[in-house]
Amino acid sequence: MSNSTTLVIEALQQAAVSLEKQDKQSAINSLSKITGEVASFKQAAAASEKETKQLQIKTTAEVSDLIAQQGRAYAERNNVKKELEVAYANVAGLKAAIPSYTNQIAHLQSTLGERNNRLQQLRNRQKELNDTSFWSIIMSIGTLGFDRLVKLISLEIDDVQGQINNIHNTMAAVQQELSKSRNLQGECERRVDELNRTIQQKNKVIDDLSFLELKLNNQEKVQRQRLVYFTEVNLFYIKLQTILNNLSNKVEDVRDIVEELNNQNPTIASFDPAQTGLISLKQAILLFGDTLKNDVSIREIxxxxxxxxxxxxxxxxxxxxxxxxxxxxxxxxxxxxxxxxxxxxxxxxxxxxxxxxxxxxxxxxxxxxxxxxxxxxxxxxxxxxxxxxxxxxxxxxxxxxxxxxxxxxxxxxxxxxxxxxxxxxxxxxxxxxxxxxxxxxxxxxxxxxxxxxxxxxxxxxxxxxxxxxxxxxxxxxxxxxx
Incomplete structure (x- = not known):
């Protein structure tokens, strides 16, 4: 196809030379030889333009879908972050409550010690009063009354014992609440760890989506560049085909075509992304012929x-x-x-x-x-x-x-x-x-x-x-x- 492109360009230049010599028929004869090549190039350029446009539309849709997925991923991550904030607050509240339980238990243990000491004193006194020895009886004379004293001590022992039992019950209840709080704190901390891992996973998903978006945006940029390229090439061959379809009336228009080809000013984006700059129309036409000759797929970015x-x-x-x-x-x-x-x-x-x-x-x-x-x-x-x-x-x-x-x-x-x-x-x-x-x-x-x-x-x-x-x-x- 590259040789065919060269033939087309040479035929156009020969026709322009013939027109300069006022030899219109020779110009027509030169152009008549390339009608097949021009038709093939026009068909290929139109197909390439159409395919590139479809690819760009597809990529644009994929980018839009990707952005929507990013939005969902961000929303999911934000929901997890809100749940994480609640979990952190729960952990903080439970941690703050635990010292009150431990302080209450310490206070109860201190009170329990005091009550146990008082109980021991009362029991020792009770033991002394129950002693039937001579000296014990003598020591009891002069008190408010032996029987009354024994009864009062017995009542106080019962009262202190009841207080001790209540303290044990209260301590058991507080320790149970403390154990529940610690277990709940452990569950909340494990939930915090789980939510943090989920956020890390969501961050990875978002990073991956961002990376793919970058790739697709670059791909879309190259496709736009190629679409401009194929559009320019297609327009060139459409103008040339129009001339060939009515040579007797439009042969003079070949001068404009040749003038465009001879203009070396770079105005067209290249098909090849390795070419970062612009190229001239003639370079674009030759490059298109090379791509057809080498069967370079326009899908390859x-x-x-x-x-x-x-x-x-x-x-x-x-x-x-x-x-x-x-x-x-x-x-x-x-x-x-x-x-x-x-x-x-x-x-x-x-x-x-x-x-x-x-x-x-x-x-x-x-x-x-x-x-x-x-x-x-x-x-x-x-x-x-x-x-x-x-x-x-x-x-x-x-x-x-x-x-x-x-x-x-x-x-x-x-x-x-x-x-x-x-x-x-x-x-x-x-x-x-x-x-x-x-x-x-x-x-x-x-x-x-x-x-x-x-x-x-x-x-x-x-x-x-x-x-x-x-x-x-x-x-x-x-x-x-x-």
Missing amino acids: EPVFDPNAVYFITNEWLGNDKFLTIDKKDAAQNKLMMTGSEGKGQLWVIKSVGDGFFRLMNRTYLDQKSLDIIDEKPPVDFFPKRSKPWDKPGFPPPFIADDQIQRPSTFNPNPTVALTGNNNGKGQLWKIEPEFGYFRLTSAVGNHRSLDVVNEGGNMKLRLNDSSTRASSQQWKFTKYN
């Missing part, structure tokens, strides 16, 4: 890198004068850094390996070493496999129920980013996704982490960090080396 070219890799945060480079100070030359121009160590080959993943190979080692993540414990696959329409590898549906989320128990939060020999490990596989005019490099090892640059004591180190933020240090640019 991933960028199209030239496998025979080499690229500089720069970072938005550090600017265009710092390149991803091999650290020459490292004897094994496996370490990487961001630095100024230093030759081959900064040249990279970007190779698609299928399923939307790429391998980034350094030209210094003749493409035998790749950007890799090492000392990383591979996590359990985060998302369960789903059926269509979520057919992009590694791209889950927008809603993930709590019981379907599988997360690794442990993984290295700060693995090493290095250059290692080519292998089949996930550490060397990267998603390169367009985002805000740059690209995000997401590792296949999972956990929603992207290639990032951090400042560690003045040294710019490569790290994997959370992908959910719009950090300029996670935005990368690929510039083809000429």
Whole structure:
């Protein structure tokens, strides 16, 4: 198709030259030769425009649904937070009540001790009065009356014993209430822990939904860019088809078509998200022919890198004068850094390996070493496999129920980013996704982490960090080396 595109452009230019020479028939003859090609291109451009528009509508609907799910997730989390506030208040109230029970028990124990001492005194006195020895009888003479004294002591003993029994009963009741309060406090604290875990799960769900929203928004942005592209191409071929359908009357309009093609001013967004700038109409037409020739699906949102070219890799945060480079100070030359121009160590080959993943190979080692993540414990696959329409590898549906989320128990939060020999490990596989005019490099090892640059004591180190933020240090640019 690319050769056919060239034929179309050449025929248009020949027709324009013929018209300049006032040779209208030769112009008509030149244009008559490309009627089949133009019809095919027009049909393909219209189909691509329609399909892209449908994809954009579908993605927009998915984003809307995702936002609604986020709203529900936020509402669910807020409800749990309200319940948690009540649970915390219950725990605080129970904790505040417990000292009053313990103080009451301490007071009762003190009173019980006093009553027991009084009871012992009375019983000792009673024992003395019941002593029938001579001296006991003598000691009793002169009192209010022996019998009366014995009776009074006996009555007081009964009264004190009754008080002691009441104190024991009261203590038992207070201790029972204390035990209930402590058990209820334990239940409330366990509920607090459960609600906190639920909130953590809801936070994870919200984070996952936010991450998916970011991906879908980026996808929608690329689809809008492509829709503009296909619309421009389709309009070009519609105008050209209109001329071919009525050559005898409209052949002169070819001058305007050729003038547009010869205008090198970039005015059209590229089909390829790797092209961050605009391109001219002629470049757009040639690119469209290449996509048809190579059968590039418009469904693929991933960028199209030239496998025979080499690229500089720069970072938005550090600017265009710092390149991803091999650290020459490292004897094994496996370490990487961001630095100024230093030759081959900064040249990279970007190779698609299928399923939307790429391998980034350094030209210094003749493409035998790749950007890799090492000392990383591979996590359990985060998302369960789903059926269509979520057919992009590694791209889950927008809603993930709590019981379907599988997360690794442990993984290295700060693995090493290095250059290692080519292998089949996930550490060397990267998603390169367009985002805000740059690209995000997401590792296949999972956990929603992207290639990032951090400042560690003045040294710019490569790290994997959370992908959910719009950090300029996670935005990368690929510039083809000429």
